Amino acid sequence: MGSVGDSYDNALAENLWVITKTECIRGRVFATRAETNLALFEYIDGFYNSRRIQKRLGYLSPIE
Template sequence: MSGKGNCYDNAAVETFFKTIKAELTWRHPRETRRKAEMAIFEYINGFYNPRRRRSAPGWKSPVAFERKAA
């Protein structure tokens, strides 16, 4: 962690939470906490990590980037 007042130490996590809220929770609200937890788990492990494109690896999904790097 950086010093007090430095806004960059949490930027990656804040971006991740904004993405989940915009792409999942605001579009499809759940009735119970358990259903919301399961939807978030499925989103992260089924879409966000393996398939969602990101700017850092040249707008490729993590799977495509790793295939090219190997």
């Protein structure tokens, strides 16, 4: 990550949360905090980290 005073760390975190909100949260209504946590876990661990295509991988997912 960046050194002290760089904005790189914040930009990466902001990007992750914007994508998460757009692809996972927006348009859904959750009854409990536990339900929200489960949806976030399933999205990040089940899709974002393993199946989402990445430009650096030649538009393939890490599983591929």
